Amino acid sequence: MTADKARSDKATVEPARARIDLNADLGEGVGDDETMLTIVTSANIACGFHAGTPADLLATCRAAVAAGVRIGAQVSYPDRAGFGRRFMEMSTPDLIADLVYQIGALDALARSVGGSVTYVKPHGALYNTVVHHEQQADAVVAAVRDVNPGLAMMGLPNSEILARAERAGLRIITEAFADRAYTPTGTLVPRTERGAVLSDSAEIARRVVEMTTTGRLTAIDGTVVAVDADSICLHGDTQGAVGHARAVREALAQAGVEVGLTRS
Numbered sequence: 488m489t490a491d492k493a494r495s496d497k498a499t500v501e502p503a504r505a506r507i508d509l510n511a512d513l514g515e516g517v518g519d520d521e522t523m524l525t526i527v528t529s530a531n532i533a534c535g536f537h538a539g540t541p542a543d544l545l546a547t548c549r550a551a552v553a554a555g556v557r558i559g560a561q562v563s564y565p566d567r568a569g570f571g572r573r574f575m576e577m578s579t580p581d582l583i584a585d586l587v588y589q590i591g592a593l594d595a596l597a598r599s600v601g602g603s604v605t606y607v608k609p610h611g612a613l614y615n616t617v618v619h620h621e622q623q624a625d626a627v628v629a630a631v632r633d634v635n636p637g638l639a640m641m642g643l644p645n646s647e648i649l650a651r652a653e654r655a656g657l658r659i660i661t662e663a664f665a666d667r668a669y670t671p672t673g674t675l676v677p678r679t680e681r682g683a684v685l686s687d688s689a690e691i692a693r694r695v696v697e698m699t700t701t702g703r704l705t706a707i708d709g710t711v712v713a714v715d716a717d718s719i720c721l722h723g724d725t726q727g728a729v730g731h732a733r734a735v736r737e738a739l740a741q742a743g744v745e746v747g748l749t750r751s
Contacts, residue, residue: 506745507699508718509735510641510662511728512561512610514539514547519729524554526732528747529718531608531641532597534589537563537571545596552602557748559641560593562586562627563610571611572678579626586630590638606639606660607631609648617648618674624648628655644715645673663704663716665695665735666725671710682707688731692738695719699744717749 510529513520515538524530530551533539539547551558563571565585577585586607594604609617609627617624624647631638632655640652641660649659666685668676676683685691698704698714706712721732739746 505743506747506749507716507739508557508660508748509721509732509746510559510608510718511721511732513551514544514561516540516543518725520547521550522729523721523732524550524556526729526736527556527721529557529559529606531559531561531610531720532593533561533610534563534593536565536585536589537567537569537610541592541596544593545600548593548597548602549600552597552600557606558593558597558602558604559606559608560590560604561608561610562589562613562630564613566612569612571613574612574616577623577626579622579629582623582626583630583633586627587634590630590634594634604638606641606658608641608662614642615675615677618643618646621647621651624651628652628657631657641718643674660717661715662718662720663698663714664720664722665691666722666731668707669704669712671706671708671712673706673712673714676707684725686725686727688727688734691731692734695735696738696742696744699739700742 508529509527510531511523511527512531514532532544532547564575566573590607597603617627627648628651631640639658639660641662642648644661652659668683670676694704702714703711704714722728
């Protein structure tokens with residue numbers, strides 16, 4: 488059996504979901520956070536290392552609490568100039584310290600307005616790096632566990648970060664992306680490549696319904712790949728983000744899929 492055939496066969500047996508969480512990257516000082524918080528059920532709030540000021544983050548936490556939206560800490564490399572989208576070589580102690588600092592700061596802001604951080608999601612280059620990079624994946628897991636072993640880890644299915652998080656006793660939240668193209672191996676197409684970011688609301692909505700109800704999606708080369716996601720990411724900083732998010736909510740409702748938390 489070929490690898491493509493195996494992926495296709497696996498995709499056909501993934502269970503359909505009747506409920507899916509929608510998350511968005513917020514607190515970055517771009518996009519319409521207030522409106523996105525009326526659409527999503529989880530907010531990945533920046534922690535100041537790639538974007539966001541303390542005032543921005545506090546306001547976003549307050550709005551998330553008011554909307555009843557779950558708060559996650561979106562941790563990043565210290566890369567404001569590159570919006571956290573540039574890989575950085577970092578020692579394990581330095582990366583752990585940076586991440587503990589970010590999680591702790593955001594949790595303090597959230598608690599000051601009646602909320603709390605309940606999960607952690609790496610941002611940008613760090614997110615993509617810990618899919619395969621064992622040393623940095625271990626550092627992220629260690630930081631989360633050291634802050635609070637009750638926190639969940641959000642990431643890409645079959646990634647090093649989620650495998651190591653599970654072994655460390657952390658809860659995991661598997662994630663797929665509404666507006667990003669996928670490779671045949673189930674990873675994200677790099678933003679530097681043509682077609683990596685989708686821009687048509689109808690196509691984005693159709694893909695989300697497909698991956699939610701069938702457990703599969705079509706990769707950039709036409710290969711069908713399996714997708715097992717507890718949460719779907721709707722980027723809040725892309726052009727047309729609110730329109731995409733509304734189209735996804737409407738399409739899910741028409742397909743009979745409830746939007747809400749699948750794992751607490």
